Amino acid sequence: MDFLDKFPSMGQGGLRDIKKSIDLGFRDFSRAYGDSLEAFFEPLLNLLVWIEKLLVYSPWPLIVIIFGVFAWLASRRLIVVFLTILTFLVIGFFGMWEDTMATIAIIFVATIICVFLGIPIGVLMSNSTRVQSLINPVLDIMQTIPSFVYLIPVVMLLGIGKVPGLIAVCIYAIPPIIRLTNLGIRLVDKEVLEAADAFGASFRQKLFGVQIPLALPNIFAGINQTIMMALAMVVIASMIGVKGLGVPVLRAVSNQYLALGLMNGLAIVALAIIFDRISQNFGKRLQKHMDRQNGI
Amino acid sequence: MESESKLLIKNIYKIFGDRPEAALKLVTDGINKQTLLEQHNHVLALNNINLEVSTGKFQVVMGLSGSGKSTLIRHVNRLIEPTAGSIFFHDDDVTNLDEKQLRYFRRFRTSMVFQNFALLPHRTVLENISYGLVIQKQVKKILMDRSLEWLNRVGLDGYNDYYPTQLSGGMQQRVGLARALATDAEILLMDEPFSALDPLIREEMQDVLINLQNELKKTIIFITHDLDEALRIGDKVAILKDGEIIQNGSPEEIILNPANEYVTDFTKNINRGRILTIGAIIEDAVLENAIKIDKKITLEAALRTINEEGSQFANVVDNSRVIGSVSQKTIINAITSGTEVN
Numbered sequence A: 001m002d003f004l005d006k007f008p009s010m011g012q013g014g015l016r017d018i019k020k021s022i023d024l025g026f027r028d029f030s031r032a033y034g035d036s037l038e039a040f041f042e043p044l045l046n047l048l049v050w051i052e053k054l055l056v057y058s059p060w061p062l063i064v065i066i067f068g069v070f071a072w073l074a075s076r077r078l079i080v081v082f083l084t085i086l087t088f089l090v091i092g093f094f095g096m097w098e099d100t101m102a103t104i105a106i107i108f109v110a111t112i113i114c115v116f117l118g119i120p121i122g123v124l125m126s127n128s129t130r131v132q133s134l135i136n137p138v139l140d141i142m143q144t145i146p147s148f149v150y151l152i153p154v155v156m157l158l159g160i161g162k163v164p165g166l167i168a169v170c171i172y173a174i175p176p177i178i179r180l181t182n183l184g185i186r187l188v189d190k191e192v193l194e195a196a197d198a199f200g201a202s203f204r205q206k207l208f209g210v211q212i213p214l215a216l217p218n219i220f221a222g223i224n225q226t227i228m229m230a231l232a233m234v235v236i237a238s239m240i241g242v243k244g245l246g247v248p249v250l251r252a253v254s255n256q257y258l259a260l261g262l263m264n265g266l267a268i269v270a271l272a273i274i275f276d277r278i279s280q281n282f283g284k285r286l287q288k289h290m291d292r293q294n295g296i
Numbered sequence B: 001m002e003s004e005s006k007l008l009i010k011n012i013y014k015i016f017g018d019r020p021e022a023a024l025k026l027v028t029d030g031i032n033k034q035t036l037l038e039q040h041n042h043v044l045a046l047n048n049i050n051l052e053v054s055t056g057k058f059q060v061v062m063g064l065s066g067s068g069k070s071t072l073i074r075h076v077n078r079l080i081e082p083t084a085g086s087i088f089f090h091d092d093d094v095t096n097l098d099e100k101q102l103r104y105f106r107r108f109r110t111s112m113v114f115q116n117f118a119l120l121p122h123r124t125v126l127e128n129i130s131y132g133l134v135i136q137k138q139v140k141k142i143l144m145d146r147s148l149e150w151l152n153r154v155g156l157d158g159y160n161d162y163y164p165t166q167l168s169g170g171m172q173q174r175v176g177l178a179r180a181l182a183t184d185a186e187i188l189l190m191d192e193p194f195s196a197l198d199p200l201i202r203e204e205m206q207d208v209l210i211n212l213q214n215e216l217k218k219t220i221i222f223i224t225h226d227l228d229e230a231l232r233i234g235d236k237v238a239i240l241k242d243g244e245i246i247q248n249g250s251p252e253e254i255i256l257n258p259a260n261e262y263v264t265d266f267t268k269n270i271n272r273g274r275i276l277t278i279g280a281i282i283e284d285a286v287l288e289n290a291i292k293i294d295k296k297i298t299l300e301a302a303l304r305t306i307n308e309e310g311s312q313f314a315n316v317v318d319n320s321r322v323i324g325s326v327s328q329k330t331i332i333n334a335i336t337s338g339t340e341v342n
């Protein structure tokens, strides 16, 4: 009856050996390639540092105005502009300006990376059902695996710092933009696409002249979600050395500082709302003329 | 024989399914459409189509839903590839063009108008009209000049910056027509372009098209499921049934000499007075002191003229030369289907 009571596992010894060989193997790998990987990511680090400095060292009224203008250009709604400015003033007043700027910097860079990688991958997926069925499970894994688990290899490879944090944020935030680019292009009206074909459009003319413009509302929904998920990753990323609003939150958790945690947490929420409104309104404006015409 | 200037569709077969080649063999062995579908799960969409359209002619293809009209017209610019057969335009074998040549062919030699307009919703009216020219990579100046010219010619002056969704169906199809004509292609393919429009607008658009064609002399293939429309605008009308052309002839031939029961059934309810012209029922006798009517006017118009003149007879002229006569009675007979044909 022993067999039924206790699951026939492979035993401590074997398991230990497997884990050990994986760990050692990866350690060798990271020793061999860690430096060159670091060199590879150097430009990213520089960009991130540069943007962070730019945001922190520019006069704060200038930054507030720039975000106000940006909110106006994207949404064309005064209420959004007003809320944006108000949020930044309150954040600054409560002494969270620098951390907020650091967070915006990493969100900004992460979003750029996600857009530049995610849209082409989405386009590739939309063009081939085979590619789609290969990439979809990878995206599923990226979205469901606990983020702490992929932090481990990233940290082993690159140590603690901004770049591993950035990579962790990107891994977590890139799936929506890929998925929605793919979906958006697949949803483009077949008849419109046929018209482009009938006029002799090349692959590129179709992609940039028809498919991407018509998929833009969906692509922007993807960017919106990517930004939101990047913000959600801010606290976890601060565990491996990313500066920003996550740092005080983490400190508040370990020391049970309720007020500190609440304030910084709310600042993250406020940023989320602003970014969400701005990008959503922009997406909506893009969509204005694109509702499927109803023929007669 | 391919060297004459024309569009030639030769022995085209199209079979939809997993193994069209194998199915083609069954078809050439004589299996019919129904059996092929039921026992082999393949759709015989086009069955040995042969069609010859001279340059500058208006060829209508008419058939009921599912008869293969859309499939046929899409073979001309190879939006659909044939299972077997060839298509020639002038000296070129369209079916043998490689990818690049095919793009060139579509850009410069054919253009297309669609049933549901298929306008680009993110481009304005003017930008839609210029779409084909953009694909042709024309320089900005030509692009603007020609788009504006066509905007004007389809009667949409002032709508430059509107978006398709802001226009009525009729106006949208004017944009579709302008977009197709702006590229200056020789072949114009039209897949039920007016079917989505209501009857009054449809006639208006038919007139727009007829007037343009009188001047432009494009080689047009025009799809419709409406025999009235077909007979009204076509130089020739091909009747398609279950993927086969069962008759191809001038509107008068279709009405006066229907190839079989199927065509007869169709033509029964046609307003013959508006389709047939006097030339078809002319009698040899030349009368004295009778009014003169042209042989190209319709029976209906002739009847009206004769009545207005308070007469019963008229002489028929062809290029101001008298070639015969008609009587009120023969006209009425012809209209009400007593087929007295000379």
Ligand SMILES: Nc1ncnc2c1ncn2[C@@H]1O[C@H](COP(=O)(O)OP(=O)(O)OP(=O)(O)O)[C@@H](O)[C@H]1O
Pocket: B016, B017, B043, B044, B045, B063, B064, B065, B066, B067, B068, B069, B070, B071, B072, B225
């Ligand atoms: N992609 C396809 N796959 C399978 N069968 C098809 C496909 N396209 C068309 N068919 C079949 O081919 C036949 C002809 O279709 P087609 O669309 O050419 O008809 P149509 O005359 O244009 O009809 P309608 O007036 O409804 O537009 C139909 O039986 C249709 O079901």
Ligand SMILES: [Mg+2]
Pocket: B069, B070, B071
């Ligand atoms: Mg059709």
